[in-house]
Amino acid sequence: MNKNMGAVDRWIRIILGIIFVLWGIFIATGVWAGALFTLGAIMIVTSLIGTCPLYMPFGISTKKK
Structure with missing residues (x-):
């Protein structure tokens, strides 16, 4: 899983x-x-693993690029 949380x-x-x-x-x-x-x-x-499954279908990422 890709990390998608900042x-x-x-x-x-x-x-x-x-x-x-x-x-x-x-x-x-x-x-x-x-x-x-x-x-x-x-x-x-979810915060410890850095991935929110609910963000994935919507393409949301709070992680800075």
């Missing part, structure tokens, strides 16, 4: 991902807890 995009996703995971664990309940945890985990993983 540094700023990756840092924003890591920060929001951590917030969502913690929110899902400690604050939210029921379905919302699972949804927030899953969304946060996906954001963290």
Whole structure:
């Protein structure tokens, strides 16, 4: 997979991902807890690998050339 995420995009996703995971664990309940945890985990993983699968079909890249 080609990397299509820039540094700023990756840092924003890591920060929001951590917030969502913690929110899902400690604050939210029921379905919302699972949804927030899953969304946060996906954001963290995509930022760590530097590739967003949703960007690919649209040809989006936040990475500087």
